[in-house]
Amino acid sequence: MPATILDVAKVSGFSKSTISRAFTEPETVKPYTLEKILWAAKKLDYTPNAVARAMITKRTENIGFIIYERQKPVISNPFYAPILASIVQATGERDYSLFIASDTDIRLPSGETMLRKQVDGVIIASQTDTGTILSFRKKGIPVVLLNYHMDLDDLYCILSDDYGGVFSAVEYLAGRGHKNIGLLSGKFTPFIYSRRHKAYIDAMAKHGLQPDYRFVQDVEPTIRDAYDLVHEMLMSENRPTALLCTNDSIAVGALKAAIRAGLSIPRDLSIIGYDNSDLCMVTEPELTSVDTDKNEMGRLTVEQLMKMINGKVPEERIITVGTKLILRGTSD
Amino acid sequence: MPATILDVAKVSGFSKSTISRAFTEPETVKPYTLEKILWAAKKLDYTPNAVARAMITKRTENIGFIIYERQKPVISNPFYAPILASIVQATGERDYSLFIASDTDIRLPSGETMLRKQVDGVIIASQTDTGTILSFRKKGIPVVLLNYHMDLDDLYCILSDDYGGVFSAVEYLAGRGHKNIGLLSGKFTPFIYSRRHKAYIDAMAKHGLQPDYRFVQDVEPTIRDAYDLVHEMLMSENRPTALLCTNDSIAVGALKAAIRAGLSIPRDLSIIGYDNSDLCMVTEPELTSVDTDKNEMGRLTVEQLMKMINGKVPEERIITVGTKLILRGTSD
DNA sequence: GGAGAATCCGTAAACGTTTTCGAGTATAGT
DNA sequence: ACTATACTCGAAAACGTTTACGGATTCTCC
Numbered sequence: 001m002p003a004t005i006l007d008v009a010k011v012s013g014f015s016k017s018t019i020s021r022a023f024t025e026p027e028t029v030k031p032y033t034l035e036k037i038l039w040a041a042k043k044l045d046y047t048p049n050a051v052a053r054a055m056i057t058k059r060t061e062n063i064g065f066i067i068y069e070r071q072k073p074v075i076s077n078p079f080y081a082p083i084l085a086s087i088v089q090a091t092g093e094r095d096y097s098l099f100i101a102s103d104t105d106i107r108l109p110s111g112e113t114m115l116r117k118q119v120d121g122v123i124i125a126s127q128t129d130t131g132t133i134l135s136f137r138k139k140g141i142p143v144v145l146l147n148y149h150m151d152l153d154d155l156y157c158i159l160s161d162d163y164g165g166v167f168s169a170v171e172y173l174a175g176r177g178h179k180n181i182g183l184l185s186g187k188f189t190p191f192i193y194s195r196r197h198k199a200y201i202d203a204m205a206k207h208g209l210q211p212d213y214r215f216v217q218d219v220e221p222t223i224r225d226a227y228d229l230v231h232e233m234l235m236s237e238n239r240p241t242a243l244l245c246t247n248d249s250i251a252v253g254a255l256k257a258a259i260r261a262g263l264s265i266p267r268d269l270s271i272i273g274y275d276n277s278d279l280c281m282v283t284e285p286e287l288t289s290v291d292t293d294k295n296e297m298g299r300l301t302v303e304q305l306m307k308m309i310n311g312k313v314p315e316e317r318i319i320t321v322g323t324k325l326i327l328r329g330t331s332d
Numbered sequence: 333m334p335a336t337i338l339d340v341a342k343v344s345g346f347s348k349s350t351i352s353r354a355f356t357e358p359e360t361v362k363p364y365t366l367e368k369i370l371w372a373a374k375k376l377d378y379t380p381n382a383v384a385r386a387m388i389t390k391r392t393e394n395i396g397f398i399i400y401e402r403q404k405p406v407i408s409n410p411f412y413a414p415i416l417a418s419i420v421q422a423t424g425e426r427d428y429s430l431f432i433a434s435d436t437d438i439r440l441p442s443g444e445t446m447l448r449k450q451v452d453g454v455i456i457a458s459q460t461d462t463g464t465i466l467s468f469r470k471k472g473i474p475v476v477l478l479n480y481h482m483d484l485d486d487l488y489c490i491l492s493d494d495y496g497g498v499f500s501a502v503e504y505l506a507g508r509g510h511k512n513i514g515l516l517s518g519k520f521t522p523f524i525y526s527r528r529h530k531a532y533i534d535a536m537a538k539h540g541l542q543p544d545y546r547f548v549q550d551v552e553p554t555i556r557d558a559y560d561l562v563h564e565m566l567m568s569e570n571r572p573t574a575l576l577c578t579n580d581s582i583a584v585g586a587l588k589a590a591i592r593a594g595l596s597i598p599r600d601l602s603i604i605g606y607d608n609s610d611l612c613m614v615t616e617p618e619l620t621s622v623d624t625d626k627n628e629m630g631r632l633t634v635e636q637l638m639k640m641i642n643g644k645v646p647e648e649r650i651i652t653v654g655t656k657l658i659l660r661g662t663s664d
Numbered sequence: 665g666g667a668g669a670a671t672c673c674g675t676a677a678a679c680g681t682t683t684t685c686g687a688g689t690a691t692a693g694t
Numbered sequence: 695a696c697t698a699t700a701c702t703c704g705a706a707a708a709c710g711t712t713t714a715c716g717g718a719t720t721c722t723c724c
Contacts, residue, residue, distance in 0.1 A: 050448040052710035073417035081408035116382040384680035
């Protein structure tokens with residue numbers, strides 16, 4: 001029912017090919033006829049059909065974003081949501097469109113769907129399996145992993161400097177004279193987890209500090225779980241004077257436990273979060289946190305993907321973006 | 333390069349048409365040949381091409397989500413992010429794919445892009461203009477507005493019960509004996525703003541309370557702006573005993589100002605937020621807030637859109653989902 | 665004014681599917 | 695055994711574009 005290129009051809013008096021050229025390479029058609037064509041197109045309210053176009057160009061100018069949902073929605077969490085926002089902006093600026101889909105443990109159809117839909121490239125965030133990656137590879141579709149890494153060669157990924165981030169946080173605390181520094185490690189993907197964990201160990205060692213393993217624990221990264229855990233911890237004797245948390249939700253939980261226990265923050269206990277998410281500005285006192293440049297991560301991800309889509313071979317396979325400790329009210 | 337239906341035809345020894353049927357209506361093809369076809373398809377690693385398919389069926393099974401970004405990204409904010417999460421899940425369950433795009437004041441190409449991409453339907457969130465809506469209508473593409481409304485007939489939208497939400501909050505406060513109840517009104521779209529504002533006025537009147545207009549003010553809905561405003565307010569004499577905020581960020585700002593002013597919450601001041609976002613659980617004490625069922629809003633939005641896509645005429649044009657006051661630590 | 669180059673545009677094939685229609689074969693009923 | 699019915703499948707057209715190729719027109723320059 002909507003007007004096609006053929007209709008425009010009819011009313012403007014030119015051929016299909018010319019109409020097509022008028023829209024895709026206007027400089028190759030005489031200004032006079034261009035004008036007539038555009039007039040006809042406007043009159044008919046013609047919109048080019050990207051599907052038909054993709055049919056022959058073999059390029060949809062669509063890319064996919066797949067995110068793995070552990071149990072709770074993750075695209076709305078304060079770490080991934082800003083990254084996604086950055087990604088939609090970056091793709092929009094390049095006149096690409098973005099599909100977004102989420103996979104769960106029980107249903108992971110997104111990869112297959114994206115393949116059918118003929119995306120030009122794919123961003124996979126948080127987690128995935130080799131099967132998914134290989135299925136894209138077999139069709140020659142570029143993939144970049146976001147905040148994930150696995151043992152597979154020719155892998156392109158954008159990572160945050162997990163190691164540097166917690167290392168610098170520990171160093172900061174050590175520098176301020178803290179001896180008993182606890183670590184609350186979120187149960188993230190093994191890759192993230194182990195890098196952050198190792199950084200803690202290394203940094204402590206570097207400063208001649210001995211971790212008290214009663215206070216380095218793994219925890220589900222929710223406010224509630226962290227609260228319960230820290231609530232317990234604070235009962236112990238020789239409790240830590242500083243707590244490093246591997247994300248902000250954990251830190252919030254810790255902070256709440258401390259406040260309810262009547263501690264004065266940061267005098268009695270320093271707390272440092274991770275991600276520098278929006279949560280940091282809502283607590284009182286506000287949360288010191290390790291900033292991961294989420295905007296930059298999103299930007300770099302699509303930049304990298306675009307290079308690959310355009311047939312270039314990126315110089316770097318693994319890009320890690322730096323972190324920065326943002327000091328606020330919960331640390332001393 | 334990737335295998336097409338024709339390749340499968342060749343190696344399986346059947347015709348294009350039969351391969352097509354094997355994938356779209358398997359029950360119409362003899363089990364024996366189905367088996368051979370599937371075997372050939374697997375061997376060739378064949379993936380149906382949704383683009384070519386859409387070409388002839390005139391259905392892409394894609395829908396679009398357009399959101400208007402005021403200045404800061406809004407899809408990552410604690411109100412819209414969960415709605416989006418709900419929408420991607422609901423569309424996924426229906427085997428549809430979701431485009432997501434954002435428009436700003438300076439660039440609003442999303443509508444045009446979605447048209448080119450031949451989406452089967454569109455969700456427009458937060459704000460838009462009649463031009464955009466009409467352009468979809470002209471092509472016969474269903475549109476549902478999310479959290480927005482305008483003066484145009486045959487409009488389908490999903491709204492939250494703004495009026496009921498603040499009305500009940502005021503009533504609650506009045507019921508607890510508060511007389512001097514302030515209102516901090518976020519500068520949202522006029523439609524939302526006015527409904528919430530009116531509800532406040534009406535509810536106050538119903539309980540014979542006189543608004544003190546020093547304490548009903550408009551504010552940019554950010555923690556910082558609300559903080560500054562409330563910081564001022566608290567200096568006034570006869571300051572309010574309760575503050576109703578039209579979103580949670582405002583409430584957080586108010587809470588911080590109160591805490592820093594040395595007030596005891598909720599003894600000296602009750603604060604109620606709006607949206608019941610994730611922010612509510614991070615403050616100490618935790619934030620009483622009016623819950624808008626974000627999950628339900630997302631779900632209903634795609635449900636409504638799907639009805640329209642499938643040619644049904646929904647019985648209701650405007651669906652408003654209810655709210656519920658969630659009591660926590662900042663109110664008394 | 666005429667040869668050569670440059671510019672502009674039309675013809676037709678191609679992209680990978682779905683779907684109508686009818687041909688052929690198997691099944692059933694008498 | 696014969697007809698009617700059901701089942702299974704293939705031929706071919708169609709969807710709305712892009713693009714190589716070549717033909718026609720115009721331009722340039724002597």
